[in-house]
Amino acid sequence: MKHIDPDIFHFWINNYIGSNYYSRYKHIEAGINQDDCAIINLKNGEKIVITTDYLNANPIALELKIGNFYDLGRITVASNISDLCGTGAKPIGFLLGISSNKETNQEDIYDFVKGAKYELDKIKVPLIGGDTKLGKSNVFYGVAVGYADSKMKLYPKNSAKKNDILWVTGKIGSLSASVHGLSLNWGNQNWINWAKKTIINPIIPIKLSNQLSLKKIANGGTDLSDGLGADLKGLCRSSNLGVLINANNIPLDNNVLKLAVHLAIPEWFYSFIIGGDFQFIVSTNKKYRTQMQELGFFEIGVLKEFSYGLKIQHKSRIIDMPDFGHKDDRKMSFKEEVSYLLEKLKINCNEN
Known part of the structure; x- marks a missing residue:
């Protein structure tokens, strides 16, 4: 008996009801x-x-x-x-x-x-x-x-525009790094305390969302529940766009950097694993750059035409952006999934 894949079931529903349903x-x-x-x-x-x-x-x-x-x-x-x-x-x-x-x-x-x-x-x-x-x-x-x-106050994920700047509300990859570090029994007591707090103490960027909504300047957005790559792929698919991300611009906590240095892996890998940091990404026209910076958003990339694909600039190279993230259908524990996806990232980005 074949079970449903909850991560893609919504596509089946969409096909079933038809493109003209709404x-x-x-x-x-x-x-x-x-x-x-x-x-x-x-x-x-x-x-x-x-x-x-x-x-x-x-x-x-x-x-x-x-x-x-x-x-x-x-x-x-x-x-x-x-x-x-x-x-x-x-x-x-x-x-x-x-x-x-x-x-x-x-x-x-x-x-x-x-x-x-x-x-x-x-x-x-x-x-x-x-x-x-x-x-x-x-x-x-x-x-x-x-x-x-x-x-005008909303920014659904199917409304992003070509040449928009892509922004993120805050530091991401913290949950992935926390799970990984704790599963490895790594870190001093301060690091362990940070990791545990990250997992059980959600911080929702509701103030940023409300402030941005009032300005009526955002186009498309989505929360990062499954990882930057998976959720950004969803935004690009819904808006029929491509993207170029600058890996160096992805905001990360210093504790994430410490773990990445210890393991000798690119620190931005952790933002592409399982999400769960309760942050969101959003796009705006470049003319709003100053306003977004004043609000506290982080600029991480630019949206392109669909044919450009999903790319990330890593060091001096532009490579295919990892678009995988958390999937229930893998039937893994979170510890297993984080380790699995890190190895997959190393292979995809030639970091072995």
Whole structure:
């Protein structure tokens, strides 16, 4: 029996419903594969933006035995809200879904909800509903609801433009490096503390998203849930574009650099592995460079015509950009996947 591949199932759905499906529904601004969120038109140009995301079946925090259900609640909220940030919508509500197996202590489920509420309270978003079931395993998901009073405030991933500058909100690759370093039992106590905090303490760039939305200068964007290469490929595919990334411009934490130096690998490799840093990428016309820099965004590349392909400048060479990232279908633990993808990166970039 062949199982579905969850990483490409949305393409099957899109093909099944047909390319003209949304033409029947004038109130739909963006649907499947057009953005990571659904965008629904209301009256007077207002938009409701909705996204949903499951917590991974084997969360990193539990796999590495450094987190608890409270932490999982926080991460479930962050993974959904980051989708809204990557589209430019202002979060206005959150729904929480829980399926608990009969062996799970009810206190753990209470802690999960407490963690979710803590993360929501931080960003002043209300918990407005959800559902709870008993099942064969623990399953957690969220539904985040956002709002925009104008299309100009949004930057869906199918709206990037040729010659746009590509920006990222903050340091990326930290989660990948944390998983890798901890799995190798590497680092002094300060490094280990940083790695554990990186995994269980999500920081959502909601302020940057709101500020950018108000300026109405962004074109296309997406959050980095699966790694820079995989998610940037999705943006380029949706907008029918190519890209050139400057590896030296990718912002990285000093602790990522330390691990990369220890292992004698290019430090930017970690940004192309499993994502999970809750940052987002976004494109703007080059005339907005100064405004973006003043906001605190990092310039990492430029969007090209589709025929250019996906490229990255590494040292003095321009090579094919790695476009792989986290995939559930690999059926690997996160420790295994990080090691596997690092070896794959070495081969693809001739770094052996």
